[in-house]
Amino acid sequence: MAEPSPLIEFRAIDKRFFGVDVLKSISFSLAPGRVLGLVGENGAGKSTLMNILGGVLAADSGTMLIRGEPFLPRKPRDAAAAGIAFVHQELNLFTNLSIAENLHLDSFPRRSVYGLRLPLIDRAAVRARSRKLLEQVQLHHDPNTLVSALSPGERQLVEIARSVGAEARLLILDEPTTSLTAPEADRLFEIIKRLRDRGVAIIYISHRLEDVLSLCDDVLVLRDGQVVSSGPIVGYTPERLIREMVGRNVDQLFPAHQAPATLKPMLEVERLSREGVLTDISFTLHRGELLGIAGLMGAGRTELARILFGLDPFDSGRIVIEGQPLIPSPRECIRRGIAFLTENRREEGLLMDDSILNNASLVALPLFARTPLKFIARSALRFRAKETTEATRLRAAGLSRQMARTLSGGNQQKVVLAKWLMKPPAILILDEPTRGIDVGAKQEVYRIIQALADQGTAILMISSEIEELIGTCDRVMVMAAGRIVDRIDRAEFDRHRILCAALNTGVIV
Amino acid sequence: MTPTLRTSPDNAAPHQSAVLSRTRTSTRLVPIARVALSEYSILILAVLYFLSMWPFIPELGSRANLTNLFISMLPLLAVAIGQTVVLITGGIDLSVTAIIATASIVAARIVSDGNGLLAHHPAAITAAVFAALLVGGVIGLLNGGAITLLGMPPFIVTLSMMMCVSGGTLWYTHSTNIANLPDGFIAIAYGAPLGIPLPLVIVVLLAVLVHILLRFTLPGFWLYAVGQNARTSRISGVPVRGVIVLAYVISGVCAAVASILLTARLETGSPTQGDKMLLDIIGASVIGGASLIGGKGKVIWTVFGVTLFSLIANTLELLDLQHFTIMMIKGGVILIAAGLDVLRRRLNFGN
Numbered sequence: 001m002a003e004p005s006p007l008i009e010f011r012a013i014d015k016r017f018f019g020v021d022v023l024k025s026i027s028f029s030l031a032p033g034r035v036l037g038l039v040g041e042n043g044a045g046k047s048t049l050m051n052i053l054g055g056v057l058a059a060d061s062g063t064m065l066i067r068g069e070p071f072l073p074r075k076p077r078d079a080a081a082a083g084i085a086f087v088h089q090e091l092n093l094f095t096n097l098s099i100a101e102n103l104h105l106d107s108f109p110r111r112s113v114y115g116l117r118l119p120l121i122d123r124a125a126v127r128a129r130s131r132k133l134l135e136q137v138q139l140h141h142d143p144n145t146l147v148s149a150l151s152p153g154e155r156q157l158v159e160i161a162r163s164v165g166a167e168a169r170l171l172i173l174d175e176p177t178t179s180l181t182a183p184e185a186d187r188l189f190e191i192i193k194r195l196r197d198r199g200v201a202i203i204y205i206s207h208r209l210e211d212v213l214s215l216c217d218d219v220l221v222l223r224d225g226q227v228v229s230s231g232p233i234v235g236y237t238p239e240r241l242i243r244e245m246v247g248r249n250v251d252q253l254f255p256a257h258q259a260p261a262t263l264k265p266m267l268e269v270e271r272l273s274r275e276g277v278l279t280d281i282s283f284t285l286h287r288g289e290l291l292g293i294a295g296l297m298g299a300g301r302t303e304l305a306r307i308l309f310g311l312d313p314f315d316s317g318r319i320v321i322e323g324q325p326l327i328p329s330p331r332e333c334i335r336r337g338i339a340f341l342t343e344n345r346r347e348e349g350l351l352m353d354d355s356i357l358n359n360a361s362l363v364a365l366p367l368f369a370r371t372p373l374k375f376i377a378r379s380a381l382r383f384r385a386k387e388t389t390e391a392t393r394l395r396a397a398g399l400s401r402q403m404a405r406t407l408s409g410g411n412q413q414k415v416v417l418a419k420w421l422m423k424p425p426a427i428l429i430l431d432e433p434t435r436g437i438d439v440g441a442k443q444e445v446y447r448i449i450q451a452l453a454d455q456g457t458a459i460l461m462i463s464s465e466i467e468e469l470i471g472t473c474d475r476v477m478v479m480a481a482g483r484i485v486d487r488i489d490r491a492e493f494d495r496h497r498i499l500c501a502a503l504n505t506g507v508i509v
Numbered sequence: 510m511t512p513t514l515r516t517s518p519d520n521a522a523p524h525q526s527a528v529l530s531r532t533r534t535s536t537r538l539v540p541i542a543r544v545a546l547s548e549y550s551i552l553i554l555a556v557l558y559f560l561s562m563w564p565f566i567p568e569l570g571s572r573a574n575l576t577n578l579f580i581s582m583l584p585l586l587a588v589a590i591g592q593t594v595v596l597i598t599g600g601i602d603l604s605v606t607a608i609i610a611t612a613s614i615v616a617a618r619i620v621s622d623g624n625g626l627l628a629h630h631p632a633a634i635t636a637a638v639f640a641a642l643l644v645g646g647v648i649g650l651l652n653g654g655a656i657t658l659l660g661m662p663p664f665i666v667t668l669s670m671m672m673c674v675s676g677g678t679l680w681y682t683h684s685t686n687i688a689n690l691p692d693g694f695i696a697i698a699y700g701a702p703l704g705i706p707l708p709l710v711i712v713v714l715l716a717v718l719v720h721i722l723l724r725f726t727l728p729g730f731w732l733y734a735v736g737q738n739a740r741t742s743r744i745s746g747v748p749v750r751g752v753i754v755l756a757y758v759i760s761g762v763c764a765a766v767a768s769i770l771l772t773a774r775l776e777t778g779s780p781t782q783g784d785k786m787l788l789d790i791i792g793a794s795v796i797g798g799a800s801l802i803g804g805k806g807k808v809i810w811t812v813f814g815v816t817l818f819s820l821i822a823n824t825l826e827l828l829d830l831q832h833f834t835i836m837m838i839k840g841g842v843i844l845i846a847a848g849l850d851v852l853r854r855r856l857n858f859g860n
Contacts, residue, residue: 311744334746348744351737353804362734362745369727376727419745 005068007032007201008053008170013062015048015225022048023225025062030218032169035192035202037216037233039209041245041438045225046205050172054086055079083169087176089436091159093147100130100143103162133161137191152297153184157191164195171195172203177211178436181297182499189215207438208465209238221245246439254471255450259490260288265322266458267338267427269308272317277303278482281317285427285458290449292473293462294498300482301462302343305429308460309333309340321427334363337426341416341433343462349416350404357399359415360385364422388418393444410441417448428452430461434468446472466498478502551797551813555820566827574823580774582819583712584767585786586812589793590719591763593811596794597723598756599736599803600656600663605764605790607674608648609783612641612768614678617687617778620694634693642765648674649761653754667757678780687778698773708770715766719759720808728755736803792843793818800850818842 006029015023023045030036040046051057053064055073064071066082073079079086093102109125111118130143137157147155156176164171173192177185192215196202206212212219213233220230221244228244267285272278278300285291293301306312308319310328319326321336333340342348351359361368361381368381385399392414396402404415413433420428430449434442449472453459463469469476470493478486478501486501488494563569588605595602619626620637627633648670655666700707723729731752734742743749772778797814799806821842825835 309744330744331746331748340744342744347738348740351734351741351804354733354737358730358734361730362742362747365727365730366746374727375725376730378725 006030006065007067008071009065009068010049011063011065013049013052013059013064015045015052015057015060021225023052023059026222026225026227027062028220028227028230030170030201030203032199032201033196034217035196035204035215037212037219038203038205038222039207039212039219039241039245040222041440044222044245044438046222047174048225049222050086050174050203050205053079053172054084083167084172085163085165085168085170086172087156087159087163087174089175089178091155093155093159095148096146098144098146099134099139099141099150099158100126102147102158103130103133103143105162133165134158136164136195137161138187151184152179153181153187156180156184156188160188160191164200168200170201170203172205174205175207175436176204177206177208179297182503183296185211207436209241210467212241213238242439254468255447257290257450257453257472257474259474260286260453260456263287263289265320267308267460268318268320270318270320272304272307272314272319274303274307274312274314276482277312278307278314281482281484283477283484283487285460287458288453288456289475290453290459290461290473292469292476293460293479294464294466294469294476295479295502297464299479299502301479302431303482304479305340305342305431305460305462308429309338338429339363339420339425339427340429341420341431343431343435345412345416349419350412352405353403355400356389356394356396356402356404356407356415357382357385359404360389360399360418360422363419367423384422385418388422389414392418392421392448394418408438408441410437410444413437413441413445417445421448421452424452424455425457427458427460430459430463432463433461434463434465442468466495469498470495548807548810549813551810551817555813555817558817558824559820562824566824569824569827574827578819578823580706580708581823582815583708584770584774584783585789585793585819586815587712587715587767587770588764588783588786588790589797589811589815590716590808591760592790592794593797593799593806593808594719594723594732594763595663595756595760596791596799596801597732597736597803597806598753599739600753600756601667601791601801602649602652602757602760602764603664603667603787604648604652604670604674605760606783606787607671607678608645608761608764609768609771609786610675610780611648611678612644612765613772613778613782614682614687614780615644615778616641616694616769616772617690620691621687621689621778622691623687623689625689629691634691637694638697638769641769642762645761645763645765645768646758647761649758650754652761653757656757657750657753675780675784682780684780686780688776690773690776690778695773695776698770708774711766711770715763716808716812719763722759723808728752732756733804736805738804788839788843789818789822792839792846795843795850796846798850801847814846 009029010026013023013026014021026049038046038049048057052059055076055078058074071082073082094105104126109122109129111120111122127143134141134143137160139154139157139161141150141154147158150158156179160171176188180188189211192202192204204212204216213236216233218231219233219236219241221228221241223245264287265284266287269284270282272281281304283291293304295301303312307314308328310330310333319328321338326332326336346352351362364384365376365381368377368384369375382399389396389399394411394414396407396411404412407415433449434445437445449459449461461469461473474490476488476493476498477484478488478498480502486497488497559569568574588609592602592605616637617625619640620628620633622628625633627636652667652670655661656663696707698708723732731742731747732755734745734747735749735752739749768782771782775782793815794806794811795801795814796818797806797810797812799811822835822839825838830838
């Protein structure tokens with residue numbers, strides 16, 4: 001059989017912003033029924049490339065062809081008309097509406113009488129069409145279910161059902177698994193494969209290289225707006241992908257860490273419980289130790305961190321900091337030297353429309369306002385902020401000029417880290433510290449964490465990336481359904497064992 | 510002129526002109542944006558408005574009118590400064606007019622020469638002033654308490670507070686004014702030590718104090734942080750509740766200051782003092798640039814906003830427009846200001 005003719009073809013696409021090359025002579029093609037993994041660090045040009053394809057931006061030069069015909073989208077609607085569907089990283093669903101309503105937002109089928117279309121919604125047709133769309137993504141819910149009642153994974157499927165519609169020929173998925181649990185992600189992959197087998201071409205953008213390697217047929221690596229390499233997935237390894245994305249060898253993605261020689265307890269948690277959330281959580285975190293918490297979404301990891309930091313209440317149990325009991329509240333925790341980097345940096349970590357300086361200052365500010373009238377010692381504050389942000393290798397135009405919103409995910413995370421490091425913490429709780437940031441920034445976050453542990457900070461790290469826990473931690477606890485189900489020392493780290501414990505199967509699958 | 514002096518600009522010329530032309534194009538592209546984003550845009554607008562209206566209304570620039578404009582602006586400015594602090598936290602204080610009325614009655618009830626509680630007492634004036642400020646502070650405290658402890662929306666808390674408090678004041682006074690205020694109290698509005706009107710001294714002092722609080726102190730920084738994102742602030746150890754309560758107390762005290770100025774100027778304590786001012790107060794703050802969404806606002810912006818707003822109101826009165834026409838135009842101006850707030854935010858994102 002002959003090679004199928006490409007569905008879409010890019011020929012020497014160039015794009016410049018303010019005289020800076022963002023895309024340089026990008027050429028590639030994608031055949032129907034293939035999944036293309038698009039990988040690259042943040043800022044490598046992935047979004048720009050997809051925006052050109054989606055009609056949001058226009059290329060400066062070069063051509064795009066769809067089935068051999070020139071394709072010149074001027075607005076997103078043109079791309080949609082050409083059968084290109086886009087599922088964005090952040091979901092665009094109305095949680096207060098039903099699945100069916102979300103699926104039909106742009107065009108509700110209308111009732112008609114003797115061929116005359118009335119301004120009334122044909123509910124029966126809406127339901128029937130919704131069922132068909134949901135069938136495609138194997139989501140077996142009543143179309144009248146409110147989206148707010150769905151899990152993140154199910155919402156993702158609704159989003160895909162909406163984007164795919166009936167006629168999508170090219171589906172673009174941008175980081176679809178960031179908020180999914182492992183089983184949910186697996187289900188998503190099954191559906192992607194089904195769509196592929198039906199002849200839909202798929203562009204899959206992700207930082208999770210294992211997913212890309214297991215799911216995709218082809219891969220395209222972008223770096224600094226250029227294609228570094230492309231071709232069938234066979235012959236690619238995680239190491240090769242990282243090397244090509246970063247442009248340097250990242251054998252040492254995880255820096256070396258020495259477990260602390262002496263064990264001095266910093267944080268002791270005894271039989272901490274909260275009805276329906278946590279059951280009998282006990283552990284000890286030592287000075288200079290990196291303790292990881294693995295588990296699926298909903299296993300109670302974030303809830304544990306929030307309780308420890310006084311953001312949520314608990315029913316029974318005891319929390320002890322350096323031998324002294326703690327009655328947690330954010331202010332009390334900060335006073336006792338605890339820092340908490342939340343998983344939701346946009347809504348809980350940053351003041352998005354404020355400067356880097358003000359963001360970094362927020363926690364340590366009282367230390368710089370010690371006079372009775374609480375005047376802020378600005379130059380001292382600024383000096384400390386500069387020192388701290390430099391230590392995190394934050395890249396920004398100016399401390400007081402650049403707003404947090406305009407930073408990349410990795411740099412935003414460094415601002416949040418800097419905020420907690422302005423006053424060096426004794427205990428650092430990290431919830432998904434590398435979520436949604438690129439490989440280069442991840443490596444720097446690991447470096448900062450290790451340096452802190454080496455200086456004696458006790459670190460509790462929650463992560464959904466098992467590799468990350470194995471690479472950085474001294475010990476790992478696995479949580480499932482609100483309990484600690486396994487504790488593993490570094491010497492016995494085993495990806496498989498962690499996964500099985502997290503799934504709480506007890507069976508080696 | 511030496512040759513060196515002449516050649517050096519020539520050498521630099523090509524480079525310089527390239528830079529200049531680029532800045533020029535960018536200025537040409539977004540002139541509206543630049544004006545809207547500038548800190549002094551509202552002041553410039555006020556001056557332009559004044560200059561363009563002056564030829565049509567000659568008495569606008571007269572000494573008597575300007576003095577009148579200035580004096581009538583001061584109480585509005587005092588309340589608007591407090592309102593700005595509340596707006597910065599993302600709240601709104603609708604109870605300020607009720608505070609003005611109540612503080613007015615409390616002060617007059619104490620100081621009045623007729624049946625005042627401390628009539629003719631040497632400490633009467635001081636007591637009246639402090640009692641008025643205390644009333645403002647306590648109502649602010651109640652507002653802040655209800656908002657933070659019960660988690661109720663500021664709009665509904667302060668709206669119901671307004672109704673309760675002003676209703677109570679009307680009931681207590683049977684809707685009558687309290688007159689016969691002593692000269693010493695009236696002097697707060699008309700006195701001019703060293704030729705500077707006392708109200709001006711008081712309001713400038715208030716403005717400077719709040720400015721210093723917002724700009725240079727820890728609570729000031731916290732007010733902005735809470736207004737931008739209360740969740741982030743809480744996790745970062747900001748005493749969010751305390752900060753919000755502080756904002757409403759400041760607003761209450763500022764309203765009480767305005768009340769004292771108004772009561773002294775009108776020489777009467779009135780249970781309806783300031784009841785027409787509410788939209789002027791919020792409008793002037795928003796015109797100045799405080800955002801109804803929180804996190805933004807400066808005392809100096811509010812000064813400009815109050816200036817422009819008072820100027821517009823003044824010209825409309827001088828034009829002998831009817832009351833409802835003035836209301837319509839004022840409403841339009843506030844709407845435009847709120848629109849500008851949205852525009853400013855968008856343009857900021859564009860940068």
